[in-house]
Amino acid sequence: MAPTGLLDGREVTTHWRFARDLARRFPRLKIDHRKPFVRDGPYYxxxxxxxxxxxxxxxxxxxYGPHVAQSLEQELALRLTKEDQEELPPDAIPLDNHPIDRLSDLIAWMLRNLHADLSVEVLARRACMCPNHFSKVFKSVFGEPPSDFVQNLRLNEARRRLSKRQKTLRTVSQSVGFASSAAFQRAFERKFGSRPSSYFEDRQSTCVAGANGST
Known part of the structure; x- marks a missing residue:
């Protein structure tokens, strides 16, 4: 339908395998492959x-109303909001037995690339999984969604780098992947209950105390 122009400017979805190619061929489409189905106007x-x-x-x-849909839903054993159960890439390795082994290399790569794009799509691609399946497996292994895990990695590493007291707040925030110093400071304070700048204030106090003690 896209070649007809009827979907230009409309939100659509497609299988994640084809999202990039579809966006390249039809740049006027608003593609969100994370949604299992999309209705925009008369088009589904x-x-x-x-x-x-x-x-x-x-x-x-x-x-026909919710009662008819729910009756049919029960017969089919499906939920209206169930996520699309996409097929895995052909080279993906089953994760049923030892998923932690599959993800260990990914975590090591994440630690080396905290400054990079660590979105679910990027991580899933490296793990050779579709984003939905990757998110479910990741949460089952680590107990939290990938986005929260990445945020905690970045903040913990930022605190470690700040403790060395050799870099500015802006340098540290950028080095662990935060787009702005303001966003970094808000996230840091939510997690640790103190401002990242307090590390520098402590350093200045230590330096002053050391200087006074030497006089």
């Missing part, structure tokens, strides 16, 4: 087979 798009079933249930609910 889906990411895959199970998402198509969910879309059908949503359309039945629109036309």
């Amino acid at each position: 798009t889906t990411t895959g087979l199970s998402a198509g079933v969910n879309l059908s249930l949503a359309m039945i609910q629109e036309d």
Whole structure:
């Protein structure tokens, strides 16, 4: 349908494998492959087979009401909001037995690249998984979503670098991947209960005390 121009300027979804190619070929589309199905005006798009079933249930609910849709939903053992169960990339390794082994190399890479883009899409691609499956496996192993895990890695490393007292706040925040010093300071204070600048204030106090003691 995209070649007809009917979807220009509209929000659509597609399978994550094809999102980049679709965006390149049809730049006027608003593509969000994270959604299993999307309705924009009279047009519906889906990411895959199970998402198509969910879309059908949503359309039945629109036309016949929630009771009919829920009855059919129970028969199909599906949920209207169920995420699309996408196929894994062909080279992905099953994670059912030892997922921690699969993710250990990824964590090491993350620690070496805290300044880089560590979005779910990037991490999932490195792990050879689709984003939805990666997020579920990651949370089952580490007990928190990838985004929270990345944030904690960045803040813990920032605190370690600040403790060396050799760099400015701006340099440290950029080196661990924060877009701005303000965002870094807010996140730091939420996690540790103190301002990152307090490290520099402590350093200045120590220097002053040392100077007074030597006189």
